[in-house]
Amino acid sequence: MSDLTEANVGLIFGTDTGNTEEIGDKISTALASFGVSVEMINVSETSPEEIEAFDFIIMGIPTWDFGGIQEDWEEFEEQILATQLQGKTVALYGLGDQRGYGFYFLDAMGWLNERVLKAGARVIGAWPTEGYDFDESLALNAERTHFCGLGIDEDQQFELTDERVEQWVAQIVTEFAEASAA
Numbered sequence: 001m002s003d004l005t006e007a008n009v010g011l012i013f014g015t016d017t018g019n020t021e022e023i024g025d026k027i028s029t030a031l032a033s034f035g036v037s038v039e040m041i042n043v044s045e046t047s048p049e050e051i052e053a054f055d056f057i058i059m060g061i062p063t064w065d066f067g068g069i070q071e072d073w074e075e076f077e078e079q080i081l082a083t084q085l086q087g088k089t090v091a092l093y094g095l096g097d098q099r100g101y102g103f104y105f106l107d108a109m110g111w112l113n114e115r116v117l118k119a120g121a122r123v124i125g126a127w128p129t130e131g132y133d134f135d136e137s138l139a140l141n142a143e144r145t146h147f148c149g150l151g152i153d154e155d156q157q158f159e160l161t162d163e164r165v166e167q168w169v170a171q172i173v174t175e176f177a178e179a180s181a182a
């Protein structure tokens with residue numbers, strides 16, 4: 001499976017106020033322009049078996065309440081750890097507010113990254129921190145140059161969202177092909 005157009009692609013999201021679903025729609029639309037169709041599923045309505053049936057899985061999560069995990073994802077923690085993700089490629093996106101919660105920016109995406117790695121996934125789609133202004137984040141790599149997935153801030157930088165989504169989707173299409181060829 002080297003080409004996303006032939007892959008079974010799922011997008012699993014959790015949301016409290018709808019933003020993460022809306023960004024999931026934008027990601028799906030952008031992927032459609034590459035000929036990739038995506039099945040979008042709310043995490044509150046899925047299971048490990050359903051996730052395991054996908055070749056490529058995109059997961060979206062917002063951070064709530066000072067570094068807290070969106071509640072449907074938090075309830076799904078045991079299941080995500082029990083999902084057989086060996087040989088699967090995963091890409092993450094997170095929503096947060098870098099000014100309102102600058103010491104906890106996108107923390108929940110970092111939480112999810114740790115768990116999908118534990119479940120055996122290969123994670124692609126790391127995204128540069130350039131252009132964001134925050135103090136701390138659990139979604140950073142050791143060098144603090146990249147987030148573990150796409151960071152979206154609908155509260156402070158909504159005007160950058162469409163461009164970020166477009167660039168990131170092009171990036172994950174390429175990285176999926178590279179990861180599959182490796």
Ligand SMILES: Cc1cc2nc3c(=O)[nH]c(=O)nc-3n(C[C@H](O)[C@H](O)[C@H](O)COP(=O)(O)O)c2cc1C
Pocket residue numbers: 014015016017018019020021062063064065066067068095096097098101104105106107154155
């Ligand atoms: C009470 C409250 C707490 C929040 N806590 C955080 C936080 O700790 N870190 C962060 O990056 N964003 C935080 N946010 C911002 C949300 O993640 C952001 O608004 C996101 O777009 C919500 O996504 P959703 O509509 O999918 O639930 C918080 C927002 C509110 C209103």
